[in-house]
Amino acid sequence: MMQGRAWRFGDHINTDLIIPGRYLDDPSPSNLAAHAMEDADPTFPRQVRQGDVIVAGRNFGCGSSREQAPVALKSAGVSAVVAGSFARIFYRNCINVGLPVIICPEAGSMVRTWDVIAIDMSRGEVALASGERLSFAPLPGFLLAILEEGGLVPYTRARLKGR
C-alpha cells in the first residue's frame, strides 16, 4: 500500500521532459533527481516530496529508452506513476528499477494536484481523496514479484544464486 500527494500531468509526457538528454552524461541518481520533470514543470525538482505520485494521461514515457527517466522519478521520491496508458519501454523500465506503474485511465480526470491518493498494487485499487475507489488490472504475478524484490537487479541476483 502506498500513499502520497498527486502531481497531475497531461498526455504524451515524453522521456525528454522527464529527464532531458543534456543531463545524461552524469547518471548519478542525485543529478537525475535534481532535473526530474523540469522541462514539464520547473517547480517539480524543488517541490517533490518522498512518496508523491504522478498521475498523467495517455502515453506516459513515450520517446527514448533511457532508463534514467524512471530512475530520475524514483530518486526524486516518486512512489508510483498512474497513467491512462504507458509507452512500452518506459513501462518495462519502471518495473525493472522498482517503480510501480498503474494503468488507470479514469484517474486522470478525477485527481487534482496535491490530492492525497492511496494505491494497493496487489488488489488493484486506487483510493481517491474523495473516498472513491478506482480499480485497475493488477500486474501479472512475475512482474509484481520483480517489483516486490525492489527491481530486476535484486530479482536476477536471487535467480542466479538459485541456479
Place this chain on the structure above:
Amino acid sequence: MGILVRAIMVPRTFAEKVLSRASGKDARTGDIVTARIDLAMSHENSLLVLTAFREMGAGRIWDPEKVVLLFDHRVPANTVKAAGGHKTVRDFVRSSGIPNFYDFREGVCHQVLPEKGHVLPGMLVVGTDSHTTTYGALGAFSTGIGATEMASVWATGDLWLRVPETLRLVLRGPLPEGTSAKDVSLRIIGDLGSDGADYQCVEYTGPVVDGLSLSGRMVLSNMSVEMGAKAGICFPDRKTLDYVSHRSRAKLAPVTSDQGAELRETVEMDMSSLGPQVAKPHAVDNVVAVEEVAGTPIDQAFIGSCTNGRLEDLEEAERLLRGRQASPKVRLIVAPASRDVYIEASEKGILASLARSGAVILNPGCGPCLGAHEGLLAPGERCISTTNRNFKGRMGSPEAEVYLASPATVAASAIKGEVADPREVRA
C-alpha cells in the same frame, strides 16, 4: 506433435513466427513468452548495463558473440564524465572478450549494425535504444529495451516479451517526385498519432515499400517507435537479401506473415499525391504539409541521425545545395550516419560540395539529435532537422523549437533561411 500440427495448420503473423522460434513454444498474439535473444546491442548506456550486470552478481556474458557494443551518442567524448564512461566500458570489453565492439569512430548504431552484417532477417534483436526498431527494415523482429533488463539478457540470454498484435499498413503509390520515405513516415505518424501503434508490430507493405531502398525502409522502421510500435517490419525481398548477403556469410532464414494470419487491423494509405511533410514542435504527430509552415524563419538546419544520415540522404540534400549557399542566417550541420557513409560521401565529392555550400561536417555519430553536444539550440531558436524527435528541450533549450522533415526539405530550408518546399527550390 500437437504443437507441430497446429503450427502447420494455423496461419501465423511474423511476430508469432519469430517469437515461437525464439521461445521454443507455440507463441500466439497476447502470450507472454521467455525468448532467447539473437543479438543484443548497446551504445554509451552499456555503462548502465554494466553497472546493473555487476550488481546482479553475474559472472560472465551468456554469449559474447551475440553482444554488439559501440559509442555513438557522445563521440568524441564531450565531457570528462562521458570520457570516464567510455573508458569503463572499453576496459570491460577488453577484459571480457566481447568480439564486436566499435569504438568512437564507427558511427550511429542503427547504421553500423546493418552495415557490418550483424542483423539478419528473422532474428530477434534487442537494443538499449528506442530506435532499435530500425532493423525491422531487414526483416528482423527488433525492439528497444532498458539498460537493467539488458543486463539480465547479458546474464541469461533471455527476456520476457508479450507477443504483439499486428497492424499492417498497405502503402499505395507511386510516391511523387520530391517526396521520400521520411515524408511517408511523418504522414503515417500524423494520421495514426503518437500512440496510434502502441505495443503493435507494424508491417509495412505495398508498392511504396517495395520501391524503397533499404535506406528508405530503415526510415519507416526507425520512426515506428514514434507512434508507440514495438517493432516495424518490412518483409525481406530481393533487395534485402542482396544487402545482407554482401555483408554476412550466415545462412539466411527470412520470415514473413502467413497468408490469412490474424491481424488487428489492415490500413490502406494512398501516398500517390503526398507532398513534403513537416512535424511542428513539440510532437512528432503534429504533422502538416510543408506549405502550411513555409516561410517560418530558422536558425539551424541539421541533416543526419539514425533516421536520415545515410548516403542517399546526403546525396538528396547535396543535389539541392550544389552550387548554392546556405543562408548566412542558418547554421547548416551535417553528420554522416557512419564511417562508411562518411567515406563514400567523401569519395563522391558530396561532403566537399556540402562544405562549399556552407555546411559544417561533423564526425559520424548522433550529434545534436539528442541535445547532448555538437550544436545545441539557444532559447528562442528554431531548427529544422532530419531527425526523429522534436520534443521540448530535445536539441538544447526547452525554449527552442524543432521541426522535423526530409533531407530535401531541410536542405531547401537551409538555402532559404526559412522552412521551404524543396519542389520550389529545385525548380
